[in-house]
Amino acid sequence: MQNTHTLRRTVVAAGLLMAAAVAAPAFAADNYPSKAITMVIGYPAGGSTDLVGRLVADGLAKKLGQPVVVENLGGAGGVIGAQKVSKAAADGYTIMVGANNELAIAKLINKAVKYSIGDFTPIGMVGSQPMVLVASHKAGVKTAAEFVSLVSKSPDQYSYGSSGVGTALHLSGELIQEQGKLQMTHIPYKGVAPLTTDLVGNNIEFGMFVLSSALPQIKAGKIVALGTTEAKRSSITPDIPALSELPQFKNVDLNSWFAMMAPKGLPAPIAAQLKKALDEVMASPEFRKKMEETGNVVANPKTDAGKYINAEIAKYTKIVQYAKIED
Template sequence: MPDRRQVLASVAATLAMPAVAQSDKSVSLVVGYAPGGSTDLTARIIGPELGRRLGRTVVIENVAGAGGTLGAQKVAAARPDGQTLLLGTNNEMSIHKLINRAARVDGIADFTPLGLIGSQPMMLVASTRVGVKTLDEFLAQVKRAPGKYSYGSSGIGTALHLAGELVKQRSGLFMVHIPYRGVAPLTNDLIGGVLEFGVFVLSSGLPHVRSGKVMALGSTQLAPSPIAPDIPPLGAHPQLQGLDMASWFGLFGPAQLPASQLQRLQEALRDTLAAPDVRKKLEEAGATLADPRADLASFMKSERDKYAAIVKFANIQE
């Protein structure tokens, strides 16, 4: 007959089994873009620490396509149990519904916002074959020949596209927009001189600037980036006064996430972003971390209002 200590040990092991099984469930962190981009990089930086805070393994799941909306659709359709999350960006969460009224997913209505992670500027660049090295030279040259020059982005309705149209709106310049299927073909055409100008997310474009393959003309946030203080803010120029736009990242769950799950995930995200190693890696990648008190839902609504004005100006439709 087992003694009392054996019985207690057996009971304790039995009671602990559900907790162990629960902790063994992984969390899918969906990224609506291919590996290697800024969104994927952000997910891979926060994923391990977020998993540690949740007591689970976080698995990055790349569901690329349709400007991030395929990944968003997957999360919107998932059970609201905290096991499927989205590393979302302004492309699919705030812009897509503005340019496609029939969109199957709405970044505001179909998700539970968990927290804003951070942002990084975009930058306007020139092919070295154009002979433009400064913002003043760019403005003067494009003004002399309306419609002659083109700029490229990673696709219609992306933040990069809207940033290019904002430059046109503020400066009164006319350039033709060329949408690309991602950053790689855009980069190839800029380097090859097929395309005159382009818009990059800072972290994606900076290596090409540093190597001298493209010329940086300015960044889209008012303050210079700490990792590229030599690139002037576009908004500091008199013709682009106050121009301020960023590519941002946030964490989302499906709509109707239970309050207990919401609180747990929000706390885990706050603790993750407070971890020194995570902060260091995000900042080295060009990100400015968000204020932990930021209300992501309110932020998204204000962003959508800002984007709506640009979409209307440029008559962007998908």
């Protein structure tokens, strides 16, 4: 008889434990967030991803009622930060704002990258800005048409610089070469600062920048803007033509984008809460104004981030295969 009672108590206890385990995620979601959230940014402070990420973090903190603490985890073009988030607990307390390099490109060119886009829960696209092809005064060209004419006549005699091998800037340069049937030498720099110095100093003919990084030098007349890389002119710089306005570049449509991500397996109620808060932040006139000041256009909140990033991966895969890029 005693054994029967013991068995019953064991079964009841086990049932209570199972019920608690099932109820725990729902309870956690109902009370989310109950503590500070960490936002990982895979770049040092002051860069474009950091600037956008901090704007998002500040806005989310106000909407969610909890601190959103930025953790800059620079290294390997954003990969170290993305890797940390891909392995974090899927509880909504570790999120990231990432960019093309670590979310769409890194795995295509570096076999050492172990995560994939499937290791994240996409929350939403945040914003984007075009890249821009620029010329030094040494090149002696003022338009994209003059650029094509000059380079096509002298294959492999001209160089373009980017912020590094396998970056979105490098790949946009390769796409321009492919579409225009051009042959240039790619010079990878350790960031935009030394590339800017060489362009202003007339030590290299051409360069690829994100629009916000190039604008100060363009406005100062120290370098020449030849064209942006989106399908249409940027609303931020309507006076700079889109490269796609030339027939040979009609398929050039790339930009530098930012997305908010969480680890794979994030409970749907928490993902929905983060998405709602992000949408409210992005709808704020103050947020839009600050994004435009950094050269970015705020994303359409209806954009499906997962589908968008997978489409970007497909674009970059073709460019990597064409240019045979490996890091």
